Amino acid sequence: MDAGSSVLTAGLDLGGTKILGVVADAAGRMVAEQRRPTPPGPAAALSEMAAVLRDLRAAVPGVAAVGVGAPGLVDLEGVLHYAPNLPGFEGVEVRASVEAASGLPVSVDNDANAAALAEVLYGAARGRSEVLLVTLGTGIGGGIVTGGRLYRGGHGFAAEIGHVTVDPDGPPCACGGRGHWEALASGTALGRMGREWAARGDAPGVLARAGGRADDVLGYHVGAAALEGEADGLALMSAHGRAVAIGLGGLVNVLDPEVVVIGGGLVELGDILLDPIRAELPAFMEAPGRRTLPLVVAAELGEHAGAVGAAVLARTLAPSAGLGSPQESTVP
Numbered sequence: 552m553d554a555g556s557s558v559l560t561a562g563l564d565l566g567g568t569k570i571l572g573v574v575a576d577a578a579g580r581m582v583a584e585q586r587r588p589t590p591p592g593p594a595a596a597l598s599e600m601a602a603v604l605r606d607l608r609a610a611v612p613g614v615a616a617v618g619v620g621a622p623g624l625v626d627l628e629g630v631l632h633y634a635p636n637l638p639g640f641e642g643v644e645v646r647a648s649v650e651a652a653s654g655l656p657v658s659v660d661n662d663a664n665a666a667a668l669a670e671v672l673y674g675a676a677r678g679r680s681e682v683l684l685v686t687l688g689t690g691i692g693g694g695i696v697t698g699g700r701l702y703r704g705g706h707g708f709a710a711e712i713g714h715v716t717v718d719p720d721g722p723p724c725a726c727g728g729r730g731h732w733e734a735l736a737s738g739t740a741l742g743r744m745g746r747e748w749a750a751r752g753d754a755p756g757v758l759a760r761a762g763g764r765a766d767d768v769l770g771y772h773v774g775a776a777a778l779e780g781e782a783d784g785l786a787l788m789s790a791h792g793r794a795v796a797i798g799l800g801g802l803v804n805v806l807d808p809e810v811v812v813i814g815g816g817l818v819e820l821g822d823i824l825l826d827p828i829r830a831e832l833p834a835f836m837e838a839p840g841r842r843t844l845p846l847v848v849a850a851e852l853g854e855h856a857g858a859v860g861a862a863v864l865a866r867t868l869a870p871s872a873g874l875g876s877p878q879e880s881t882v883p
């Protein structure tokens with residue numbers, strides 16, 4: 552038996568609403584799972600992350616290292632500098648805190664970076680080396696895999712694709728900017744479009760699903776109407792698909808990925824979400840008729856992608872994985 556196959560690592564995904572933790576083996580199989588709601592403020596959240604980790608280690612002894620995925624700007628030292636959708640998380644020393652609480656080596660990266668790694672190893676982009684992951688949820692997250700490895704940039708902040716400016720005069724973004732892709736094409740933006748259309752009388756089916764109050768329309772109501780084949784829901788999904796494609800086309804021009812994996816909460820809508828994106832994407836690419844277009848597919852690991860990817864990141868820290876051992880670091 553390969554000694555590496557017995558290595559167990561934990562992955563923690565710090566989300567806006569919940570902390571999801573898993574223990575995974577060297578084949579990416581989840582052998583334990585725990586979750587707790589995310590409390591407000593960094594101190595309480597770090598404490599709950601430590602509690603999730605304690606629960607996991609009580610359920611499965613032998614965890615050798617820990618990975619953390621966090622939603623924002625994570626530097627190469629494991630400090631979360633900024634998280635647009637987690638108020639108060641600025642300059643939070645995530646790695647140092649989780650190491651102190653657990654006594655284990657800890658690796659921290661952006662949550663979408665972690666998810667991209669998991670989808671490439673075990674999910675929708677298995678066997679691909681040039682991959683762009685886009686998460687459409689409260690915001691828009693991104694992860695870039697090139698040459699089979701995560702692209703982190705010079706400081707760890709690469710792939711913050713949601714904050715590319717698409718319209719300088721557009722709606723405000725959660726980060727304080729304006730007209731960023733996230734403000735125009737996230738799940739939150741889909742809800743705002745639904746409210747605007749409903750308020751001006753263009754989305755009667757969606758409006759009815761929200762109890763007749765335009766202010767109460769959410770992305771959920773738009774998706775539900777579209778899934779039932781109602782014209783206003785489908786038209787809203789088409790407009791949303793165009794907003795996604797405007798940003799995605801530019802990224803495809805830059806990166807030329809083999810596969811674009813779409814994750815995040817909206818992907819539960821399946822082809823109702825993806826087909827308008829696929830239809831609109833070529834219009835925002837260079838010479839779409841003279842090149843191979845990327846596949847646009849749904850993420851397969853669902854809500855577990857970030858936590859599993861974080862557990863993968865931790866493997867390089869696990870002494871028993873053999874990585875960084877004297878034999879392997881010797882230059883022949």
Ligand SMILES: [Zn+2]
Binds near residue numbers: 713728733
């Ligand atoms: Zn922004």
